[in-house]
Amino acid sequence: xxxxxxxxxxxxxxxxxxxxxxxxxxxxxxxxxxxxxxxxxxxxxxxxxxxxxxxxxxxxxxxxxxxxxxxxxxxxxxxxxxxxxxxxxxxxxxxxxxxxxxxxxxxxxxxxxxxxxxxxxxxxxxxxxxxxxxxxxxxxxxxxxxxxxxxxxxxxxxxxxxxxxxxxxxxxxxxx
Amino acid sequence: xxxxxxxxxxxxxxxxxxxxxxxxxxxxxxxxxxxxxxxxxxxxxxxxxxxxxxxxxxxxxxxxxxxxxxxxxxxxxxxxxxxxxxxxxxxxxxxxxxxxxxxxxxxxxxxxxxxxxxxxxxxxxxxxxxxxxxxxxxxxxxxxxxxxxxxxxxxxxxxxxxxxxxxxxxxxxx
Numbered sequence: 090x091x092x093x094x095x096x097x098x099x100x101x102x103x104x105x106x107x108x109x110x111x112x113x114x115x116x117x118x119x120x121x122x123x124x125x126x127x128x129x130x131x132x133x134x135x136x137x138x139x140x141x142x143x144x145x146x147x148x149x150x151x152x153x154x155x156x157x158x159x160x161x162x163x164x165x166x167x168x169x170x171x172x173x174x175x176x177x178x179x180x181x182x183x184x185x186x187x188x189x190x191x192x193x194x195x196x197x198x199x200x201x202x203x204x205x206x207x208x209x210x211x212x213x214x215x216x217x218x219x220x221x222x223x224x225x226x227x228x229x230x231x232x233x234x235x236x237x238x239x240x241x242x243x244x245x246x247x248x249x250x251x252x253x254x255x256x257x258x259x260x261x262x263x264x265x
Numbered sequence: 266x267x268x269x270x271x272x273x274x275x276x277x278x279x280x281x282x283x284x285x286x287x288x289x290x291x292x293x294x295x296x297x298x299x300x301x302x303x304x305x306x307x308x309x310x311x312x313x314x315x316x317x318x319x320x321x322x323x324x325x326x327x328x329x330x331x332x333x334x335x336x337x338x339x340x341x342x343x344x345x346x347x348x349x350x351x352x353x354x355x356x357x358x359x360x361x362x363x364x365x366x367x368x369x370x371x372x373x374x375x376x377x378x379x380x381x382x383x384x385x386x387x388x389x390x391x392x393x394x395x396x397x398x399x400x401x402x403x404x405x406x407x408x409x410x411x412x413x414x415x416x417x418x419x420x421x422x423x424x425x426x427x428x429x430x431x432x433x434x435x436x437x438x439x
Binding site for chain 2: 197198251
């Protein structure tokens with residue numbers, strides 16, 4: 090008889106531990122959508138995309154990752170010589186707050202909380218007015234939940250036109 | 266005829282120079298500590314663990330599928346060690362200011378080093394199961410060379426995070 094409450098307690102403890110560990114994943118990430126624009130679910134699997142490069146501003150550490158189609162294009166030499174990324178290319182800029190790492194034997198800045206995810210997708214039929222590219226930005230709140238930032242593309246194509254010669258993509262794929 | 270031969274040689278050299286990046290068999294290299302670069306073949310395509318920045322270096326930390334799967338299963342926070350065959354690479358670039366971005370941002374310039382770790386408890390029983398190696402990259406020649414130190418800071422540094430199975434970087438939420 091004593092086993093039942095004990096099992097219940099263990100079950101409850103396991104459930105709450107699981108819930109704590111999954112707090113950041115608790116949001117249904119298929120839900121966020123830029124009003125009139127891209128849905129977060131269009132970028133499913135971005136967590137496992139390969140790194141294109143890393144960058145850093147005063148307040149953030151950023152990782153730029155791309156889907157397999159876009160990585161393959163980079164490796165084939167795009168965008169040099171006017172070559173274009175193929176339809177279906179997807180790239181994300183993951184932005185974290187940065188913080189020192191007290192455990193490290195040297196001074197180093199490492200990622201803190203997630204700040205934002207900025208996505209670009211190429212689909213020439215859907216987005217003919219912007220050379221095939223569409224933009225979306227999702228900002229994480231303190232709980233890690235993602236919300237679209239305004240129209241999701243404040244800077245978007247307007248900013249990226251300055252690298253029109255690189256098929257509108259700033260980040261190069263550096264050797265490694 | 267001699268002039269033509271010289272021109273031809275120069276052309277051949279130019280072509281060889283252009284493909285130097287692919288000409289070196291970097292995976293034939295072995296570190297002084299005995300780690301083969303070939304143990305890490307394919308690291309260029311591994312998934313990302315995290316990123317970091319020192320004053321003079323931009324870093325991406327990537328890991329092989331076995332290690333990424335372990336991270337996602339909760340290692341090392343769940344008290345479990347990374348599995349045998351886990352491999353992780355810290356890729357380092359010299360930074361430069363982007364001349365294109367509409368804001369101030371540092372981006373990778375030239376590649377500098379690959380710091381490598383692999384877990385094989387039979388081979389590395391005295392260092393928590395981990396073997397360490399550093400391969401330096403010379404952008405001018407596009408060639409890698411093993412770092413002269415047996416394991417750079419290696420185990421002596423990583424013992425600071427022994428409780429995390431000697432790995433500094435967590436799998437960063439994204």
